Amino acid sequence: MAIRKEIQEVAAKQFVAFREEILKSLKEIKETEDCSNKQLKELKEKQENTVRQVKEINKMAQDLKIELEKLKKTQMEEIVERKNLGKKTGTTEVSITNRLQEMEERISGVEGAMEEIDVSVKENVKSKKFLTKTIQEIQDNLKRQNLRIIGIEEKEDSLLQGPENIFNKTIEENFPKLKESPIRIQETYRTPNKLDQKRKSSQHIIIKTISIQNKEKILKAEREKGQVTYNGKPIRITPDFSTETMKARRAWTDNMQALREHRCQPRLLYPAKLSVLRDGENKIFNDKNKFQQYLHTNPALQKTLEGKIQPKKTSYFQENTGNN
CATH class of the missing domain: 1.10.287 (Helix Hairpins)
Incomplete structure (x- = not known):
């Protein structure tokens, strides 16, 4: 005793x-x-x-x-x-x-x-x-410690009494092993889709974890599983970024698809850098201007991506006074 x-x-x-x-x-x-x-x-x-x-x-x-x-x-x-x-x-x-x-x-x-x-x-x-x-x-x-859950209808908030319980249920349904060492979170809330405000879709759920390690643990489990679900329906779990960074990451989408077809093993690095593996050499690009300069030295790769890296033209006034 x-x-x-x-x-x-x-x-x-x-x-x-x-x-x-x-x-x-x-x-x-x-x-x-x-x-x-x-x-x-x-x-x-x-x-x-x-x-x-x-x-x-x-x-x-x-x-x-x-x-x-x-x-x-x-x-x-x-x-x-x-x-x-x-x-x-x-x-x-x-x-x-x-x-x-x-x-x-x-x-x-x-x-x-x-x-x-x-x-x-x-x-x-x-x-x-x-x-x-x-x-x-x-x-x-x-937002470095944040996660964004996309695709869960808002009516679930009332059924489960808030986004935090939705998060716990998502973890239980998809990553049962993570329940052995509970993920501690500071805050959960809904936020509009700022990238496409005209689109009628459920507000995203923001999960503010207590550390970057907790966030990375979930993202790693999400990558390993492949498809995350909620009540059997596909959803997405992504890192949370500022609107400008999300736009910058999205801008690489077409290029990454073409680079995969060219076996260049593209990856997006934090916050919006493109990593390309070519001829055993790893190249990292901070923006599209640097990437285009690199393409000029690789005609074959440039031809592969032709038509997929057309820069959007803006007037001098729009460039210098546009809202962010």
């Missing part, structure tokens, strides 16, 4: 210590998230201001361009009038000369202002790209 009581006391102490460790970890994670969310909010405000400034500057540039065209047209009319008058009288009218000089000064001033605007636009565009990239990195970092 004494030994049994001692074992129970040790177990109780271990449980308390483990519980305190978990609570401490959760507190640290929460503090980090609060700090990141505050930073994210500030960056988004800066990004919105930058976009607004670029739009205003572009409008000023358009107005100045119209004014410049009017001035040049008036200048040409004055020059023609001056020439015609000179032919008739054999002299040059001083008032016309003065008007032309004034016109040239105004044109020079407008052209100078347009040069300054061009520099300002370039600086703002550079700032916007930096802010967009920073926001994307922070969002992805906040």
